Amino acid sequence: MKHSEKEKVRERFIVKGGATIDLSRDFKSGLDAAAITKETAREHLDADIKRIAHYQDILYAQDNYALLIIFQAMDAAGKDSTIKHVMSGINPQGCQVFAFKAPSAEELDHDYLWRCNKALPERGRIGIFNRSYYEEVLVSRVHPEILDKQQLPSKLRGKGLWKKRFEQINNYEKYLVENGTVILKFFLNVSKKEQKKRFLARLNDPEKNWKFADSDAVDRELWDKYMHAYEDCLSNTSTSWAPWHVIPADSKPFCRLAVGYIIAETLKNLDLHYPVVSEEKKKALEKARKLLEGEILVSDTIAEVEAEDVAVVEAQPAEDAPTPVAADVAQDVEVEAVPDIELAVAPEALVEPVKAKGKKDKSKSKNKAKKDKKTKQ
Numbered sequence: 001m002k003h004s005e006k007e008k009v010r011e012r013f014i015v016k017g018g019a020t021i022d023l024s025r026d027f028k029s030g031l032d033a034a035a036i037t038k039e040t041a042r043e044h045l046d047a048d049i050k051r052i053a054h055y056q057d058i059l060y061a062q063d064n065y066a067l068l069i070i071f072q073a074m075d076a077a078g079k080d081s082t083i084k085h086v087m088s089g090i091n092p093q094g095c096q097v098f099a100f101k102a103p104s105a106e107e108l109d110h111d112y113l114w115r116c117n118k119a120l121p122e123r124g125r126i127g128i129f130n131r132s133y134y135e136e137v138l139v140s141r142v143h144p145e146i147l148d149k150q151q152l153p154s155k156l157r158g159k160g161l162w163k164k165r166f167e168q169i170n171n172y173e174k175y176l177v178e179n180g181t182v183i184l185k186f187f188l189n190v191s192k193k194e195q196k197k198r199f200l201a202r203l204n205d206p207e208k209n210w211k212f213a214d215s216d217a218v219d220r221e222l223w224d225k226y227m228h229a230y231e232d233c234l235s236n237t238s239t240s241w242a243p244w245h246v247i248p249a250d251s252k253p254f255c256r257l258a259v260g261y262i263i264a265e266t267l268k269n270l271d272l273h274y275p276v277v278s279e280e281k282k283k284a285l286e287k288a289r290k291l292l293e294g295e296i297l298v299s300d301t302i303a304e305v306e307a308e309d310v311a312v313v314e315a316q317p318a319e320d321a322p323t324p325v326a327a328d329v330a331q332d333v334e335v336e337a338v339p340d341i342e343l344a345v346a347p348e349a350l351v352e353p354v355k356a357k358g359k360k361d362k363s364k365s366k367n368k369a370k371k372d373k374k375t376k377q
Contacts, residue, residue, distance in 0.1 A: 015238035055267035073188035
């Protein structure tokens with residue numbers, strides 16, 4: 001797929017702000033999925049992963065922009081796997097991922113943007129929101145009981161609540177963009193049929209059972225309400241500074257390819273470059289270089305001197321070696337030391353010779369007695 005073709009496809013994914021949309025009609029979940037093979041999609045994705053890694057390095061070094069990537073979708077649309085594959089080549093030190101679940105008691109005591117505001121990426125970094133503050137105009141809208149937990153004053157809860165929140169989000173994102181945070185928003189558009197297929201796969205595989213939550217089946221029964229909430233949200237919060245991209249998600253390879261390409265192109269269009277050092281800095285670098293080169297010269301000189309010393313030692317005359325007499329003396333000392341060592345180790349070795357000497361004397365006494373007897377006779 002050529003670059004120009006990719007750009008045309010990308011334009012078809014962008015939601016025009018203010019326009020009434022129908023996700024099933026205007027952004028089909030299987031659009032373009034059959035137009036590219038799994039192998040080809042992987043090849044293109046690999047190329048974009050390398051581009052993202054390259055641009056991330058410059059983004060971090062330049063330290064001017066931050067990139068915020070937002071993922072929203074129905075359950076089992078592939079948010080986690082898309083993040084895993086598309087961002088697989090980047091340096092983890094320059095990226096952070098936040099998954100926003102049900103708010104805590106502390107978070108409920110603040111405004112709905114507070115917890116996400118704390119997690120925004122710093123300049124030079126990429127931040128990923130796996131779900132985001134958009135849950136407050138989606139899930140909270142489908143489940144009104146959630147609003148009760150937010151302890152909003154009653155006069156602020158009314159028919160115009162969602163319209164006000166759309167305006168607040170648009171203003172918030174405009175503020176971020178005008179202060180150097182680039183925002184990319186993806187809605188992964190999975191069909192109800194494909195969601196069922198993936199749910200069953202999770203239920204039938206013991207190793208994937210943990211991925212299925214009781215609320216997944218409940219929310220599936222509210223599919224139409226969710227679609228209406230998404231359509232209204234996308235239409236009212238897709239702006240020129242932070243447009244929504246609706247990505248066909250029935251084919252995971254195509255979904256990942258589309259997301260990877262859009263991220264890579266967005267970084268490319270930021271005109272990123274490595275910092276240019278000042279003249280003062282260049283002088284400091286030159287001084288450091290000379291110091292390092294001086295260390296190398298000193299090391300080489302020391303090595304040469306040590307080599308000469310070794311050569312002198314090896315060339316010493318033979319008379320400097322130990323004399324034979326000294327060697328003999330050392331031998332004598334060793335020999336004299338042997339009996340002492342044996343005595344110390346096994347003194348009982350002397351007992352046997354004493355017994356043998358006693359037997360020999362007794363035999364001599366008997367012989368002498370016989371001779372004396374003969375003499376008397």
